[in-house]
Amino acid sequence: MSREQRGPNEKLGAVLALAGISNAGLARRVNDLGAQRGLTLRYDKTSVARWVSKGMVPQGAAPHLIAAAIGQKLGRPVPLQEIGLADADPAPEVGLAFPRDVGAAVRSATELYRLDLAGRRAGSGGIWQSLAGSFAVSAYATPASRWLITPADASVARAANTAEGADSGESSSAPLKVGHSDVQKLREAAEDARRWDSKYGGGDWRSSMVPECLRVEAAPLLLGSYSDEVGRALFGASAELTRLAGWMAFDTGQQEAAQRYYIQALRLARAAADVPLGGYVLASMSLQATYRGFGDEGVDLAQAALERNRGLATARTMSFFRLVEARAHARAGDAQAAGASLKAAEGWLERARDGDNDPSWLGFYSYDRFAADAAECYRDLKAPRQVRRFTEQALSRPTEEYVRSHGLRLVVSAVAELESGNLDAACEQGVRAVEVAGRISSARTTEYVKDLLHRLEPYGDEPRVVELRERARPLLMAPA
Incomplete structure (x- = not known):
């Protein structure tokens, strides 16, 4: 109509x-x-x-x-x-703003929380409302530049009032007085979500509770009253959860929603005065841009993460940021720059010590993750020998905790075997990858499997390829 x-x-x-x-x-x-x-x-x-x-x-x-x-x-x-369609149904710009003012930043984040990942306003039975704008890497330019210029707000203390809570749509008769125990609950929720996401993928029902946690738990706290000290911690915990919501949306193929969550997570990290966390959000933005084919922009975002963290972040954190930079250089086709970034990432990782004060959100990162991403760099650079070498190292770690990562590594290994002329080995790794992919809910993993099958099309009549295709059929036919 x-x-x-x-x-x-x-x-x-x-x-x-x-x-x-x-x-x-x-x-x-x-x-x-x-x-x-x-x-x-x-x-x-x-x-x-x-x-x-x-x-x-x-x-x-x-x-x-x-x-x-x-x-x-x-x-x-x-x-x-x-x-000329400004009087159409509202909401497509929700989550894209990176306000200079802290109060406006709270409003921007909480408005996004009131929209679920499908783009339908929570509690509404009305028509589909939009997070439908296409992913545009240019939307990251203003957030990244403002964060680089001012990575921390002067003060975030807040004295809320009842009218403000009513305007926000919250039903509470009086604004909350936020304490450290409230913040700790959000941090525990983030830790639980990270664990489930790694093991079952961003589409698992437990992981999908993160947007609900943001709406029901984080939003009322952000709209409450708090001191500067408590507020910094609250913004940090909310930024972690918001970045996780973005990562899960990214993993399930909801790129537009992921972009909005990432932008708000970066703004919240600035309010928290947590520069390493802001760098982690920028690294997540970089990985998304790189995955979407914007290698040059991915380099810019990774370097923005690095620039503000010199002398601040731990060695392990700096290693991860350099690794993300290498991924973007490789996607952009710059083998020399990718090699230099990988060398720097490995050097930082060698300097890391168990007693370092690494952030909790970096618990996934160790040498096997470095090796896995290095393999993907060399896959993009079409260097199968290097892919095989690093993939063997990446697959050497037990995988019970990081099931999705294991599935992705198996696909990368299969591609390396295929490009080395080992069809049987490629199909064998492909079968293992399909088995893992069937246990999780991850559109990204499914896309990796599709890419492998596409590469195998010239060998379509080979029995092993036919078997792999049949094994993958239920995965590819599953609803997104």
Whole structure:
């Protein structure tokens, strides 16, 4: 359904011309984006002509999908105002702001928490509301630069009032007085979520409770009253949980939601004055950008994490940041820079000691993780011997705690065997990877398996390849 504006939508027509998208092309892009989100749309060139020439405003998710489709072509976010659809259903910009003011930062984060990962406002039975804007790596530019300029707020003490709580949508009659015990509960929730995510993937139902924890537990605390000391700790714990929500969304293929969570996590880390945690969020942004094919931007984000942490972060933390930088250089095709970053990462790791005051969120990182990522770097650089060497080291550690990582490493190993001409070994590792992938809920792991099967297509009639494809069929047919 649509409703009519007054006269033609000249803004939409102008932006379509700027992007070089035809009416039929826009309709096709909008339908495809809708299908990715479980929506069945049947727009055609006539529909688009009505939007432009008669000013018709499509209902539901369509305006946000139009903005996302045009944004993909232009390579930047496109707000509804720019295409003359500002009076459509609200909310596509939620979570993309990186406010300078702490109070505004609280409002920005808690507004995002009130939207679940599917983009539907919590507690609402209404139409699908948008986190539908396409992932745009350019949305990270302002958060990264503002964090680099000012990595900590001067003060975060807060005296809330009842009216403020009512405006936020919370039902409490009086604002909470937040103490260290409240913060500790959030930290424990983050630790539990990290463990479940590593073992079962971002789509496991236990992991999916993180957004609910942010909405029900973290938001009322952030909107409460607290001293500067308690507030710093609260912002830090909330930043950890928010980054986790982003990581889980990333792992399940919800890139738009992940991007919004990451931006808010970085802003909360700044309020916490926790520079290493801010670096960790930037490293997560870098990995997402790299995974999406934006290697150069991934390098920038990783280097932003490194720059502010010189002399502050532990050796193990610096090693991880250099490793993330290497991943981005490798995706960008710069073998020399990737090799230098890997060498630096290994050097920092050799300096790390058990007695170092490493942050709790870095508990996953040891030499086997370094080896696993080094293998992926050399996979991107098409150096199968190096891939095999590092993969063997990565697979040497027991995997009960890090099941998803084990599955990813098996796929990388299979690719290395295939590129070395060892088809049987590649299929053997592939079968093991499919077995692991079937035990977890991770769209990222499934994508790795799909990539392996694609690489095996030239050998499609080989019995081992046929067997692997059949074993993978239930995984590939499972709903996302």
